Amino acid sequence: MRSKKSLLSGLALGAFAIMISTAPVYAAVTTFAKWPSRIQTMNVSLNSKHAAAWSEGAAKWRNASHFSLTTVVGSATKYYAYDVNDSGVDWDGIADYTVTNGIISNAQLRMNTYYTSTSKYTSAIKAAVTGHEIGHSLGLNHTSIVETTSIMHPYTFNSDGTRARALSPSPSDLAVVNSLYPLMNGLVQEGTNLKQKANGVYLHPSWAVHYKNEQQLAKAADLVVQGRVVAEAGSKYEEGEYHTYVTQVKVKVKQVMKGDPTKAGQQLRIAQMGGSDGRLNVFAEHTTYLQDDEEVVLFLRQSSDGTYKPLNEDDGVFIMRNGKFNNISSQKQLHF
Ligand SMILES: [Zn+2]
Numbered sequence: 001m002r003s004k005k006s007l008l009s010g011l012a013l014g015a016f017a018i019m020i021s022t023a024p025v026y027a028a029v030t031t032f033a034k035w036p037s038r039i040q041t042m043n044v045s046l047n048s049k050h051a052a053a054w055s056e057g058a059a060k061w062r063n064a065s066h067f068s069l070t071t072v073v074g075s076a077t078k079y080y081a082y083d084v085n086d087s088g089v090d091w092d093g094i095a096d097y098t099v100t101n102g103i104i105s106n107a108q109l110r111m112n113t114y115y116t117s118t119s120k121y122t123s124a125i126k127a128a129v130t131g132h133e134i135g136h137s138l139g140l141n142h143t144s145i146v147e148t149t150s151i152m153h154p155y156t157f158n159s160d161g162t163r164a165r166a167l168s169p170s171p172s173d174l175a176v177v178n179s180l181y182p183l184m185n186g187l188v189q190e191g192t193n194l195k196q197k198a199n200g201v202y203l204h205p206s207w208a209v210h211y212k213n214e215q216q217l218a219k220a221a222d223l224v225v226q227g228r229v230v231a232e233a234g235s236k237y238e239e240g241e242y243h244t245y246v247t248q249v250k251v252k253v254k255q256v257m258k259g260d261p262t263k264a265g266q267q268l269r270i271a272q273m274g275g276s277d278g279r280l281n282v283f284a285e286h287t288t289y290l291q292d293d294e295e296v297v298l299f300l301r302q303s304s305d306g307t308y309k310p311l312n313e314d315d316g317v318f319i320m321r322n323g324k325f326n327n328i329s330s331q332k333q334l335h336f
Pocket of ligand 1 (some may be wrong): 132136153154172204205206207
């Protein structure tokens with residue numbers, strides 16, 4: 001098995017840190033990968049309850065940008081959309097794609113019916129989630145969380161139930177897609193205008209709920225603990241099902257801030273999205289891996305296998321820096 005080091009060294013390139021400053025910064029969505037052709041067909045599973053939403057989501061891009069994505073019912077896996085029902089994750093949709101030298105060779109997009117079958121997921125909201133995941137599959141990353149006019153906003157709802165994400169791509173989203181896929185030629189050069197990242201599969205979730213502060217995170221968490229990372233515990237995965245790939249560490253609990261007090265002194269197994277099956281590396285957009293010896297505060301959900309996941313991945317992870325706990329990704333200080 002390929003060591004986790006190779007995954008971590010890929011991550012160490014730093015491309016995963018989303019810096020969020022205190023003042024809103026309006027910036028175009030970033031990208032690092034694209035298809036070799038701007039004309040693609042996405043197959044939607046016959047069993048998907050979201051055929052209309054996938055079709056509408058594709059039209060949001062097809063009708064307004066150079067990327068011509070049509071949807072058909074079928075099961076070809078090069079560009080494939082289907083449903084999962086997973087109560088153990090925080091995402092309502094997720095896309096992954098395989099990138100080699102900046103070029104996307106296949107993409108799989110999923111809607112999580114555990115969330116999308118609830119009444120607050122109106123057809124407009126569902127088409128915004130599919131539009132968001134399709135945006136990822138075109139090669140777009142998330143915008144910063146202040147960018148609520150972008151369909152690439154990371155969250156579907158705020159924790160008060162209001163809508164968080166724009167229903168359609170913004171002019172800025174469309175301009176980025178158009179620069180990736182110029183009209184004058186059907187084929188694009190490998191790596192053109194792209195900051196290259198490691199070859200592998202990239203996972204891009206749409207988070208169902210945005211927890212704006214630690215109080216909202218704590219309310220949603222099963223367990224909130226302070227502790228120390230004491231061991232790496234390897235990757236776990238169902239081969240080829242990239243959204244199931246996780247990387248695990250063990251955290252020794254010093255203090256339980258919410259939840260089962262008997263966890264104090266015990267070791268928890270923490271699973272973070274992405275990992276390696278020894279053949280390829282799966283990277284998760286919103287995940288920064290915990291390292292040995294880090295002092296952490298974690299807002300956790302318990303999974304059915306007894307492991308714990310940080311809420312919305314990096315949103316639920318705070319690490320000690322200079323005596324203070326800061327979010328592992330945004331660096332925002334924890335007030336608890
Ligand atoms: Zn996303």
